[in-house]
Amino acid sequence: xxxxxxxxxxxxxxxxxxxxxxxxxxxxxxxxxxxxxxxxxxxxxxxxxxxxxxxxxxxxxxxxxxxxxxxxxxxxxxxxxxxxxxxxxxxxxxxxxxxxxxxxxxxxxxxxxxxxxxxxxxxxxxxxxxxxxxxxxxxxxxxxxxxxxxxxxxxxxxxxxxxxxxxxxxxxxxxxxxxxxxxxxxxxxxxxxxxxxxxxxxxxxxxxxxxxxxxxxxxxxxxxxxxxxxxxxxxxxxxxxxxxxxxxxxxxxxxxxxxxxxxxxxxxxxxxxxxxxxxxxxxxxxxxxxxxxxxxxxxxxxxxxxxxxxxxxxxxxxxxxxxxxxxxxxxxxxxxxxxxxxxxxxxxxxxxxxxxxxxxxxxxxxxxxxxxxxxxxxxxxxxxxxxxxxxxxxxxxxxxxxxxxxxxxxxxxxxxxxxxxxxxxxxxxxxxxxxxxxxxxxxxxxxxxxx
Amino acid sequence: xxxxxxxxxxxxxxxxxxxxxxxxxxxxxxxxxxxxxxxxxxxxxxxxxxxxxxxxxxxxxxxxxxxxxxxxxxxxxxxxxxxxxxxxxxxxxxxxxxxxxxxxxxxxxxxxxxxxxxxxxxxxxxxxxxxxxxxxxxxxxxxxxxxxxxxxxxxxxxxxxxxxxxxxxxxxxxxxxxxxxxxxxxxxxxxxxxxxxxxxxxxxxxxxxxxxxxxxxxxxxxxxxxxxxxxxxxxxxxxxxxxxxxxxxxxxxxxxxxxxxxxxxxxxxxxxxxxxxxxxxxxxxxxxxxxxxxxxxxxxxxxxxxxxxxxxxxxxxxxxxxxxxxxxxxxxxxxxxxxxxxxxxxxxxxxxxxxxxxxxxxxxxxxxxxxxxxxxxxxxxxxxxxxxxxxxxxxxx
Numbered sequence: 001x002x003x004x005x006x007x008x009x010x011x012x013x014x015x016x017x018x019x020x021x022x023x024x025x026x027x028x029x030x031x032x033x034x035x036x037x038x039x040x041x042x043x044x045x046x047x048x049x050x051x052x053x054x055x056x057x058x059x060x061x062x063x064x065x066x067x068x069x070x071x072x073x074x075x076x077x078x079x080x081x082x083x084x085x086x087x088x089x090x091x092x093x094x095x096x097x098x099x100x101x102x103x104x105x106x107x108x109x110x111x112x113x114x115x116x117x118x119x120x121x122x123x124x125x126x127x128x129x130x131x132x133x134x135x136x137x138x139x140x141x142x143x144x145x146x147x148x149x150x151x152x153x154x155x156x157x158x159x160x161x162x163x164x165x166x167x168x169x170x171x172x173x174x175x176x177x178x179x180x181x182x183x184x185x186x187x188x189x190x191x192x193x194x195x196x197x198x199x200x201x202x203x204x205x206x207x208x209x210x211x212x213x214x215x216x217x218x219x220x221x222x223x224x225x226x227x228x229x230x231x232x233x234x235x236x237x238x239x240x241x242x243x244x245x246x247x248x249x250x251x252x253x254x255x256x257x258x259x260x261x262x263x264x265x266x267x268x269x270x271x272x273x274x275x276x277x278x279x280x281x282x283x284x285x286x287x288x289x290x291x292x293x294x295x296x297x298x299x300x301x302x303x304x305x306x307x308x309x310x311x312x313x314x315x316x317x318x319x320x321x322x323x324x325x326x327x328x329x330x331x332x333x334x335x336x337x338x339x340x341x342x343x344x345x346x347x348x349x350x351x352x353x354x355x356x357x358x359x360x361x362x363x364x365x366x367x368x369x370x371x372x373x374x375x376x377x378x379x380x381x382x383x384x385x386x387x388x389x390x391x392x393x394x395x396x397x398x399x400x401x402x403x404x405x406x407x408x409x410x411x412x413x414x415x416x417x418x419x420x421x422x423x424x425x426x427x428x429x430x431x432x433x434x435x436x437x438x439x440x441x442x443x444x445x446x447x448x449x450x451x
Numbered sequence: 452x453x454x455x456x457x458x459x460x461x462x463x464x465x466x467x468x469x470x471x472x473x474x475x476x477x478x479x480x481x482x483x484x485x486x487x488x489x490x491x492x493x494x495x496x497x498x499x500x501x502x503x504x505x506x507x508x509x510x511x512x513x514x515x516x517x518x519x520x521x522x523x524x525x526x527x528x529x530x531x532x533x534x535x536x537x538x539x540x541x542x543x544x545x546x547x548x549x550x551x552x553x554x555x556x557x558x559x560x561x562x563x564x565x566x567x568x569x570x571x572x573x574x575x576x577x578x579x580x581x582x583x584x585x586x587x588x589x590x591x592x593x594x595x596x597x598x599x600x601x602x603x604x605x606x607x608x609x610x611x612x613x614x615x616x617x618x619x620x621x622x623x624x625x626x627x628x629x630x631x632x633x634x635x636x637x638x639x640x641x642x643x644x645x646x647x648x649x650x651x652x653x654x655x656x657x658x659x660x661x662x663x664x665x666x667x668x669x670x671x672x673x674x675x676x677x678x679x680x681x682x683x684x685x686x687x688x689x690x691x692x693x694x695x696x697x698x699x700x701x702x703x704x705x706x707x708x709x710x711x712x713x714x715x716x717x718x719x720x721x722x723x724x725x726x727x728x729x730x731x732x733x734x735x736x737x738x739x740x741x742x743x744x745x746x747x748x749x750x751x752x753x754x755x756x757x758x759x760x761x762x763x764x765x766x767x768x769x770x771x772x773x774x775x776x777x778x779x780x781x782x783x784x785x786x787x788x789x790x791x792x793x794x795x796x797x798x799x800x801x802x803x804x805x806x807x808x809x810x811x812x813x814x815x816x817x818x819x820x821x822x823x824x825x826x827x828x829x830x831x832x833x834x835x836x837x838x839x840x841x842x843x844x845x846x847x848x
Contacts, residue, residue, distance in 0.1 A: 002645055002646045002647055003644065003645055003646065004641075004646070005637050005638060005640060005641025005644055005646050006637070006640075006641070006644070007644060008644065018664070022664075030637055030641075049703075050728065051665075053664065053665040053668050053669065053672070054665070054668060054669045054672035054673045054675060055672065055673065056672055056673070057672075057673060058673040069664075069665065069668030069669065069671075069672040070664050070665055070668065072668075073664050073667075073668055074664070120807065138779050139779070139783050139805070140805075141782060141783060141805070142782065143778070143779040143781075143782030143783055144778050144779055144782065145759070145778075145779040146779070146782075147759075148759045148765075149704035149705060149706075149759075149762050149763070149764050150764065150766075151701055151703065151704070151764050153688055153699060153701045153764070153766070154699050154700070154701050154764050154765055154766030155766055156699070156766065157690060157697065157698070157699045157766035157767055157768040157769065158766045158767065158768075158769055159769070159774070160768075160769050160770065160771055160774050161618065161619065161620075161622075162690050162697070162699070162768045163619075163768050163769065163770050163771070164619030164620050164771075165608075165616065165617075165618050165619040166616070166619075167609070167610075167613060167616065171690060171692060171697060172690040172697050172768045173608070173609065173616060173689070173690065174608070174680075174689055174690065174699075175604065175608040175616065175617075175618040175619075176604040176607065176608055176618065176662055176663070177607065177662070177663065177664075177665055177666065178662075179604075179618075179622075179662055181662075182626075182661065182662040183626075183629065186626075186629045186630055186633045187629065187633075187803055187804050189633035189634075189636070189637060190477065190481075190629070190632050190633040190636045190803075191636075191804060191806070192636075192637075193633065193635075193636030193637040193638075193639060193640045194456040194457050194481055194636045194639075194640075195456060195806070196640040196643075197456075197457070197636070197639050197640040197643055198456045198457075198458075198808075198809065200640070200643040200644075201459075201643075204808060205808075206456070206806055206807045206808035206809065207806070207807035207808075208804055208805070208806055208807075209804065209805040209806075209807070210804040210805075211783065211804070213779065214780065214783060214785055214802070214803070214804065215803060215804065217774055217777075217780065217785065217800065218625075218800055218803050219620070219622055219625045219626075220620065220771060220774065220800075221517045221518075221625075221799075221800045222501065222513060222514055222517070222620065222621065223620060223771040224771050224774060224775055224800050225501060225513035225514075225516065225517055225799065225800075226501040226513065226771065227770075227771035227772045227774075227775050228775050228797065228798055228799075229501070229502075229503045229504060229513055229797065230501060230503075230504060230505055231772075232501070232771075233770045233771055233772045234619075234770060234771045236619060237619075238616065238617070239596060239614065239616065239617045241595070241596070242500065243500070244594070247594075247596055248596075248614075249596070249600065249605065249614045249615050249616075249617070250614070251614070256678075258600070258605070258614060258615055259600075260596045260597055260599070260600035260605070260617075261596075261597075262594040262595075262596050262597065264594075317591075321588075321591040321592065324592065325592070326591075326592040326593060326594035326596075326597050327597060328591075328597040328598075328600045328601040329600060329601065330600045330601075330605050330606050330615050331600065331601050331602075331603050331606065332603065332606040332666075332676045332677070333603055333606070333607075333663065333666035333667050333668075333669050333670050333675075333676055333677050334670045334676045335603075335606075336603060336660065336667060337670055337671065339601075340586070340587045340588070341582055341583075341586045341587055341588040341589075341601075341656075342657070342660075344585065344586035344587060345583050345585075345586055345654065345657065347654075347657050347660065348667075362668070362671050362672060363668075363671040364667075364668065364671075365660060365661060365663075365664070365667050367657075367661070368630050368653060368654055368655075368657035368658040368660070368661045369630060369631075369634045369651050369652055369653040369654070369657070370583070370584075370651075370652040371634070371638065371649045371650075371651060371652075372564070372649050372650035372651075372652070373646060373647050373648065373649045373650075374641065374646050374649065423728070424729065426729065426732075428673065428674070428675065431675070434681075434732055434733075435611055435678060435681040435682075436678070436732065437669075437675045437676060437677065437678055438606075438676040438677065438678035438679075439675070439676040440673075440674055440675050440676070441670075441674045441675075441676070442674055443674070444670055444671065444673070444674035445674075448670075448671055450671065
């Protein structure tokens with residue numbers, strides 16, 4: 001079996017929230033040694049905020065900072081080192097780590113790394129071939145918005161995705177959760193793979209300056225060109241398509257169950273008439289071609305809804321796909337765990353925790369691709385806060401024990417966060433009542449075979 | 452010194468859609484030599500709108516203009532024996548093939564990964580499809596809305612009072628493309644690291660699903676299923692109308708709730724009913740009403756400047772025209788001017804991210820159909836002028 005693509009590569013992951021922490025988790029899947037670095041008084045936001053996701057059995061436990069679902073997903077397979085970067089001793093240890101690493105990732109606002117003298121020109125002095133990846137809202141380089149604080153939610157408006165997303169005739173909408181973070185996640189992987197190859201060929205490192213705003217805008221390329229070329233400013237068309245009809249998301253049997261389908265050709269329209277049991281419509285001039293179907297889309301929606309509302313969403317997918325019509329059920333966060341296609345691809349992976357973590361086994365998504373020659377998997381659970389402090393500082397950096405004890409004493413490094421309170425939990429039933437959750441299934445462990 | 456970070460990498464781009472074209476373009480943007488191979492009638496992308504000045508001419512598709520930037524282009528007809536033989540010759544001279552055919556199609560032509568790897572053992576082939584190469588649904592047809600439905604994102608998008616809402620545009624296609632480029636770069640480095648050739652099987656549905664971390668983990672952690680936003684009482688942190696547009700405000704960053712209240716110029720929001728996340732969830736409808744009323748008197752760019760000063764997480768909803776004129780993007784040289792043989796000089800979105808040593812370089816406009824046929828088949832593969840004409844007459848190119 002060949003080694004994994006990133007084996008032998010050491011990555012310092014000094015990043016917070018979603019975007020680059022996820023890059024680090026994926027790099028660990030690829031075989032890299034990834035060391036997550038946090039401040040003792042500056043634990044990752046996913047350990048204790050609204051971004052933490054869920055807690056095992058909705059229970060904060062004794063060490064809530066090690067238990068949140070998003071933290072555990074993002075930091076799988078990593079080591080954890082805590083260093084107080086606001087203290088010169090912490091920064092010195094960071095520099096020592098850089099000396100023995102290949103890649104550094106950070107997502108502070110541009111002024112922070114500069115102030116710590118840990119920006120790219122300074123890191124190069126320590127390790128000339130270092131590869132640095134920075135991810136910020138608006139990018140480095142002194143543009144007018146460079147120092148604006150930013151997060152996916154507010155960036156979604158800035159980079160235009162909200163403008164083009166929304167129900168027909170309604171205002172702009174958000175979609176998904178922190179969507180643009182993931183564009184940076186993947187951009188960083190692309191930058192790191194390319195830069196490592198270049199380094200192995202030329203011996204030279206470099207700095208990738210990623211701006212989430214810019215990545216988001218890139219995904220608007222077609223709308224931007226329509227604006228530049230035709231003066232058109234984008235519009236919201238709900239679930240419809242500029243040149244397919246009918247297309248939509250229709251109610252299925254059950255509570256909050258839905259099927260999406262899309263008809264692109266006249267042949268598919270004829271097939272849909274058969275599926276709907278409405279062969280009479282196949283010859284109807286109101287729906288004969290795309291242009292007429294676009295014009296009479298509201299009527300088509302009613303016809304489809306009348307058929308779909310009492311049918312099972314998966315049955316409808318199989319029936320529609322069986323006659324060559326693109327269709328699929330709206331899958332919830334629960335549904336994917338039982339979907340045969342995700343299962344067959346091994347998209348969701350089970351991670352077993354050591355007894356003392358009190359997390360049992362949990363299921364996390366892996367990667368959206370498979371490699372034929374080097375099968376990938378999640379290589380281990382996320383570490384506890386500062387779990388590798390002593391080993392990394394003493395064994396890797398050669399710091400003597402008495403000096404290490406001093407660092408612990410002065411909280412330059414720590415195994416319990418010095419700040420951050422977990423968000424209080426609203427009881428599950430109340431979350432459903434408030435509409436903060438769609439449903440709650442107390443039998444999930446049995447259903448997933450986790451107990 | 453090669454010009455780009457991927458200098459020296461040679462790529463064949465067989466894709467006809469957004470995902471594969473975007474994947475190969477990113478490789479080209481950062482230095483790879485990419486050859487776009489299209490059927491003699493042109494790839495499907497050329498028939499997709501929008502078109503330059505609304506002229507539906509195959510050289511004026513704006514998707515084609517943008518997504519085939521920096522590539523060279525030739526035609527090839529894989530439905531012919533000769534076309535397939537040409538591809539086999541070309542494959543021996545490249546490092547990467549990007550393709551987005553329906554799973555099994557290339558195999559049926561004798562051009563699947565195993566066959567091509569026999570000709571080129573270190574080949575990386577990047578296949579991007581909606582459902583992936585194998586599995587019970589791999590033969591099903593994908594569409595943007597289907598990937599959004601099955602990738603979970605629609606289950607939490609839109610309002611609880613209405614049907615799940617699709618993201619505007621072709622986001623899942625771009626997602627598939629970016630993941631294709633990222634995984635290709637990882638495998639290209641892996642080759643330096645002893646991994647050998649690889650077939651990369653990207654599933655677009657899984658790319659969409661990969662953005663759903665809180666949604667996916669909620670079930671195995673506590674049995675919950677995430678929902679769409681509430682029909683009312685949840686405007687805060689979503690786009691809210693102001694006097695001249697829409698804005699989004701978020702707690703966090705360096706700002707306090709008091710800072711946000713100051714931005715809205717509405718002291719009533721300091722009331723204990725709105726003092727924390729739980730209270731704001733319980734009293735959402737009331738809070739929305741006060742906020743929307745306050746915002747109706749304020750302008751988006753004034754708010755943007757004030758919010759930046761107060762370190763408030765703030766965004767306004769920009770339109771495509773506004774983005775096209777954005778000073779921040781200008782400072783980062785995001786847009787570049789390209790001189791296209793049919794369209795002429797035009798500004799295009801270009802730079803995904805900035806590299807210090809090997810910066811983005813605009814090298815070619817998108818090729819016209821078959822523009823580099825002679826260079827590829829005569830100069831490259833060594834066909835005579837006479838045979839080159841025969842290839843055309845055989846409808847092989």
